[in-house]
Amino acid sequence: MSGAAGRRAALVLAGTGAFWVIAVFAGNALGLPQRWRGLFDLMALAGFVMGLWMTYQTWRARRDDER
Structure with missing residues (x-):
């Protein structure tokens, strides 16, 4: 679950950066x-x-999963 959320966050950040440059x-x-x-x-x-x-x-979420 947290792997998909991390990828989604990375896509949002990369997409925002690309949008801003364009x-x-x-x-x-x-x-x-x-x-x-x-x-x-x-x-x-x-x-x-x-x-x-x-x-x-x-x-x-990852920190709470470790506990």
């Missing part, structure tokens, strides 16, 4: 206003926080 390049190439670029940054921040939360919960 959004930065697209924002520069398309000349998007700062308001849109800021929105993409906030979305990426939310994705990273969610991935870290998932990682923490996986770590906690």
Whole structure:
């Protein structure tokens, strides 16, 4: 169970990173206003926080399984 949760957290973090890089390049190439670029940054921040939360919960579940 915790192995699948760890893989899911890794996918969320990697996907968020890829989204953020693509959004930065697209924002520069398309000349998007700062308001849109800021929105993409906030979305990426939310994705990273969610991935870290998932990682923490996986770590906690593994620690509790050892007891």
